[in-house]
Amino acid sequence: xxxxxxxxxxxxxxxxxxxxxxxxxxxxxxxxxxxxxxxxxxxxxxxxxxxxxxxxxxxxxxxxxxxxxxxxxxxxxxxxxxxxxxxxxxxxxxxxxxxxxxxxxxxxxxxxxxxxxxxxxxxxxxxxxxxxxxxxxxxxxxxxxxxxxxxxxxxxxxxxxxxxxxxxxxxxxxxxxxxxxxxxxxxxxxxxxxxxxxxxxxxxxxxxxxxxxxxxxxxxxxxxxxxxxxxxxxxxxxxxxxxxxxxxxxxxxxxxxxxxxxxxxxxxxxxxxxxxxxxxxxxxxxxxxxxxxxxxxxxxxxxxxxxxxxxxxxxxxxxxxxxxxxxxxxxxxxxxxxxxxxxxxxxxxxxxxxxxxxxxxxxxxxxxxxxxxxxxxxxxxxxxxxxxxxxxxxxxxxxxxxxxxxxxxx
Numbered sequence: 364x365x366x367x368x369x370x371x372x373x374x375x376x377x378x379x380x381x382x383x384x385x386x387x388x389x390x391x392x393x394x395x396x397x398x399x400x401x402x403x404x405x406x407x408x409x410x411x412x413x414x415x416x417x418x419x420x421x422x423x424x425x426x427x428x429x430x431x432x433x434x435x436x437x438x439x440x441x442x443x444x445x446x447x448x449x450x451x452x453x454x455x456x457x458x459x460x461x462x463x464x465x466x467x468x469x470x471x472x473x474x475x476x477x478x479x480x481x482x483x484x485x486x487x488x489x490x491x492x493x494x495x496x497x498x499x500x501x502x503x504x505x506x507x508x509x510x511x512x513x514x515x516x517x518x519x520x521x522x523x524x525x526x527x528x529x530x531x532x533x534x535x536x537x538x539x540x541x542x543x544x545x546x547x548x549x550x551x552x553x554x555x556x557x558x559x560x561x562x563x564x565x566x567x568x569x570x571x572x573x574x575x576x577x578x579x580x581x582x583x584x585x586x587x588x589x590x591x592x593x594x595x596x597x598x599x600x601x602x603x604x605x606x607x608x609x610x611x612x613x614x615x616x617x618x619x620x621x622x623x624x625x626x627x628x629x630x631x632x633x634x635x636x637x638x639x640x641x642x643x644x645x646x647x648x649x650x651x652x653x654x655x656x657x658x659x660x661x662x663x664x665x666x667x668x669x670x671x672x673x674x675x676x677x678x679x680x681x682x683x684x685x686x687x688x689x690x691x692x693x694x695x696x697x698x699x700x701x702x703x704x705x706x707x708x709x710x711x712x713x714x715x716x717x718x719x720x721x722x723x724x725x726x727x728x729x730x731x732x733x734x735x736x737x738x739x740x741x742x743x744x745x746x747x748x749x750x751x752x753x754x755x756x757x758x759x760x761x762x763x764x765x766x767x768x769x770x771x772x773x
Contacts, residue, residue: 384669388662388712391749398745401654405650421634422596422634423594424594424634425592425630426454426595428444429625429628444589448588450466453617454613462598464594465492467488468572468592470485474568479528481527484567485567488569495594502535503548514572517546517570519550519552519569525551572590611630667753670757673757674760691762691763695758695759697761698754699755702750702753704750706753710745721734
């Protein structure tokens, strides 16, 4: 029997029991669809987490004020400003592999323009912040060094602030107020999107560091040259760990901490946090794929079951074929092709259903999904292998039938 004849015979047998064949394929259809949809959703989750973390900037470490003890009471992290912009300058100059060290003060305030107002985040910083965050200006310009030195009353706004405060007007060179202080808009940042915590990163106004301390935050920060946070950007991921160790030693020296005293600062490695989040997303993808893979296993068992039934029903046909000269390998090929065809057709329908399900879920739930060609190729291959694997035993049973006994069976 030629391969073409075997395929024609298999298709004829499938068509003769169309309803039973369709029900048999249902397990494979559901399994393949579930695998594609779940992997697409898991991949989308991983891409979303990765993009949100990357929006913070690569190779970043954050230095924050740490525990402070007053009168025997520990006030907790961030209770007192133990960092200064001079610490940031020292880190940039003395720690190996540092590209930028940006002092940052963050507060919230109401911005007013004409009859419009908007409560937003005010970030007082310098030019190193934009290098550390890998954030470019979309329109206008960044601060000039002289504006930072003199503490001029200028501002750069995010896309959300521009939309809610200025509407359709061009915000460049416009005057608006923060706590009754008039600021001039010199730039609008490029869109950044949501952070990993769901915060709108475009809902922000940037002002020069000294301007923010003196005009917005308060005199305490201005008097001590204090800052809340220092964002440190390293040249490479390999430089982060030794750089953090050097940063800790440098700050302890600058803050005159004794050997038995705790750090009055905290250094967080954002790259480690990003890697942990990515690993968690990868684990979610594998878990979803494994759960969906159970459906494929059930579908394969269904094919084996129905092929065993088919062998029983067609015993006389098999005996007749063997009696007129068919070889065992011909019978084996016929039933293997029939099982593989069932699985492949089910896989093809499952792929279409899985892609449609992934896109529908993404549209309704607002959850991203990524359907890759690799996943589709694997789904097709797996469905075919399931047909071969679970169809081999019934095909082998059919091929090993004794022709005489098979012809006697009713």
